[in-house]
Amino acid sequence: MLRMIQLPIASRELRIAARKRSTFWIRLTAVLVASVIAAGFMVLARIGFPGGPRFGTALLGTLSWLAFIATVMAGVFLTSDSLSEEKREGTLGLLFLTNLRGFDVTSGKLLATSLRGFYAFLAILPVLSVTLLLGGVTGLQILRVSLALINSLFASLCAGLLVSAVSRNGQRAMSGTFLLILFLNVSGPLLDIIIRLNGWQGPARQNYFSLCSPWFVFSEGLGAAPGSFWRALLVNLFISWTFFALASLILPRSWQDKKSGAGQGQSAAWLYRWKYGGPAYRTTLRARLLELNPAVWLVCRERWQSSGIWALATVFASLLILVVFMGGGVEVWMGGSFFASLGTYGLYIWAAAWGPRFLVEARHSGLLELMLASPLEVNRIINGQWHGFLRMFGAPVIVLLLVCAVVGGFAQQGTFGGMAGPQTLPTWVMVAVGAAASLLTTAGNLAALIWFGIWAGLTSRNTNMAALKTLVLVQVAPVFVLGLASGLVTVLVMFPAMMAGAGGPSANVLEVVAVLLFPVLLAVAKNFLFISWSRRNLYRTFRERASRSTRNVAAIPALIRTPGTPPVIAALPNS
DSSP states (O other): OOOSOSOHHHHHHHHHHHHOHHHHHHHHHHHHHHHHHHHHHHHHHHTTOTTTTHHHHHHHHHHHHHHHHHHHTHHHHHTTTHHHHHHHHTOHHHHHTTTOOHHHHHHHHHHHHHHHHHHHHHHHHHHHHTHHHHSSOOHHHHHHHHHHHHHHHHHHHHHHHHHHHTOOOHHHHHHHHHHHHHHHHHHHHHHHHHHHHTTOSOSSOOOSGGGGOHHHHHHHHHSSSOTTHHHHHHHHHHHHHHHHHHHHHHHHHHSSOOOOOHHHHHHHHHHHHHHHOOHHHHHHHHHHHTTTOHHHHHHTOOTTTTHHHHHHHHHHHHHHHHHHHHTOOHHHHHHHHHHHHHHHHHHHHHHHHHTTHHHHHHHHHTHHHHHHHSSOOHHHHHHHHHHHHHHHHHHHHHHHHHHHHHHHHHHHHHHHTTSOOTTSOOHHHHHHHHHHHHHHHHHHHHHHHHHHHHHHHHHSSSHHHHHHHHIIIIIIHHHHHHHHHHHHHHHHHHHHHHHHOTTSOOOOHHHHHHHHHHHHHHHHHHHHHHHHHHHHHHHHHHHHHHHHHHHHHSHHHHHHHOTTSOOOOOOOOOO
């Protein structure tokens, strides 16, 4: 008789993942976002907006690009800390005391994490099929796009497993997974572009290194002709399975703690000094911040936290100065707006990951329980994280916000500058209004992400799920709903001016102001609701939530980390 369960870890992880609320909410959020976008396109087609059969192609491109971005980032949020978390908690070694292999553990983690992403993909698949009704899309094109999305999801999850197998720190695993996925998607197409620009390829245009890129597979599947789609898909599957095999081989050899020696002790001391500074720096920082707020001191201890944000701000500011001195036109500002949007979204992802980090690590290390047992007030613990954020990242974030605001202002002027007329706003007014709108929206989004991230860090099991929850609920889901509402208002207000042509009437002042300010007002209202809700729940239920989480987290590590002493068993809650 054959055994019914060949992979016990996979079976257990699948049952746990299927019962989690996050699995249900990720699937529901995906189908809601896709349905809202599809409804917006159908409304535009219904009211006679120019486009005709191209609405099907536009809807397929919009939904598939958003789904591709989500699948590419799945490994960062779902698998990058799946194995490294087991190492930190000491439970991975217990699994290898049995006859389980590395393949059993990695397959269980892969199946459990892929279940959420695959359910979300299945939820949006019927919405993708709606594009057939709008025209301009074939069934084979939808099939290729679906296979490309599954391929990018699988590649991202396997990359996260590989990085998690060699890592122990959650933040480093998350960053390493992001860099590996970025390298996998971008390096191949860039190499082929360099080869073609230098004429090394000859007259025939071939894509050799691009076959390794999930982005290339997706772009080939989205096109009308398959091109190199099937070859690239096979190459990507080989790379993904190679990542999975390497993770299975490395994991049994990397879960142990390294032996401490004289050389490793000196290396650890050097790393500690590099991370927290020398004795004089630590003493000065402690004397300056400890009396002000101990929570601020704890948040600001790592001195290199803001280096990445400073580097990004320096690059963007240098590019802005270069464009201004070169006298860029409307096309340059529109291109700069695209790159500024990419930088802004990267800033949002970083804020969603940084917000919950302190409370998640404090809960797992027992620091939060010690803080609650001290005379430190709850409101000082909560406000200390916000003040620490302002102290560490306030200056570079302000530089980034100003750069993005200037670029966004000139891009807004280029968008509405073609509707010239006697009643339109002057150029400098449109630039100022666009810059102020961009600055207010981006700053509000960052504040909402930080405050909701603090709440998510108190209520989530790990940093990755807290960051995913924060990013989806605060930024991703609302931006489509608000974007649809503002897009409909833009179409209804500006439609006569766009259809009139050069000789017809132009948009007046009230129409331009309405189009510029309506999405800003919606974003301000959304951010105000998230900030007020997060602060109210933090102040009201912080001690209750913290005591509940520390009691559940600290029980098992106490049995694992101190085998030489009798375990302290926490009292069971009253039934």
